[in-house]
Amino acid sequence: MKNFSALAALALSVAVSATAQTTCQYVTLATTGFYGALVNYPVQTNQVITIVGYDWFGRPGVYGYLPNGAATVMTPYYSTVVTSSLTTQIFTGLTNILVENFAYGTGDAAPSATFKIETPAVTTVISNYVPADAIVIPASATGSVQIILESSPDLVNWTAANPGTYGASAGTNRFFRVRAAVN
Numbered sequence: 001m002k003n004f005s006a007l008a009a010l011a012l013s014v015a016v017s018a019t020a021q022t023t024c025q026y027v028t029l030a031t032t033g034f035y036g037a038l039v040n041y042p043v044q045t046n047q048v049i050t051i052v053g054y055d056w057f058g059r060p061g062v063y064g065y066l067p068n069g070a071a072t073v074m075t076p077y078y079s080t081v082v083t084s085s086l087t088t089q090i091f092t093g094l095t096n097i098l099v100e101n102f103a104y105g106t107g108d109a110a111p112s113a114t115f116k117i118e119t120p121a122v123t124t125v126i127s128n129y130v131p132a133d134a135i136v137i138p139a140s141a142t143g144s145v146q147i148i149l150e151s152s153p154d155l156v157n158w159t160a161a162n163p164g165t166y167g168a169s170a171g172t173n174r175f176f177r178v179r180a181a182v183n
Contacts, residue, residue, distance in 0.1 A: 023119045026052065030112035031060060031101035041097045041115075048118040049074075049091045058111025061100035064091050071098075074113075135180050144183045151176055 031037040043049060045067060051074060054062075062074040074089060074097070101111050137145050151161035152175045166174060 021121055023121070025117050025119075026114060027117055028053070028112055028114040029097065029099040030110050031099055033101070033110045035101055037101040039099045041099075043094050043097060043117060044119065045093050045095060046120060047092065047094070048120070049094060049097065050116040050118075051089045051113060052116045053112075053114030055111045055113065059102055060111030060113055061098075061102050062113045063098045063100070064094040065096040065098065066093060067095050135178050137180065146181045146183055148179050148181060149176065150179065 027041060029039045029041055031039050049064065051062070054060075054075075060075070063071045064074050065071050072091070072094075074091060097115065099111070099113050135147065149161045149163060150158040152158045153169070153172045155175055158177065161176065
């Protein structure tokens with residue numbers, strides 16, 4: 001059996017690049033003129049959301065919702081005094097955007113926020129990062145490869161191990177590694 005680590009190391013050093021284009025759209029969410037009015041807009045977790053416009057006069061509440069249901073405040077500020085400017089705010093991992101009307105009145109104010117929503121092409125989602133301790137069998141490899149799990153008490157002497165449940169060893173550490181070998 002030949003050690004496969006050199007080929008795995010080569011695979012770790014090659015970065016994946018993609019030329020597919022990211023799609024981009026601008027969406028303005030405006031509430032009705034009534035206090036407490038809401039506008040929901042569903043998004044995908046892989047989309048990159050940037051606030052590019054905000055109604056400073058109407059001061060809407062702007063929230064992003066995560067897959068677990070938790071909300072994050074996307075509003076550039078949360079104050080009754082307009083003292084700050086809009087700074088670039090970028091979000092990803094959201095499933096929904098909500099804009100809420102906090103302006104009092106019955107029809108005059110329709111607060112809004114504008115978002116740039118970028119959707120990466122499927123090929124750009126491929127990461128060029130492979131963890132240093134990952135075993136990679138490159139698509140260009142030929143022949144069969146055996147994946148071997150080993151255990152050691154001292155990081156020097158390694159013996160074959162099986163996947164499963166292991167108990168603690170009194171007074172001795174137990175280290176594990178995975179390696180690949182070409183058959």
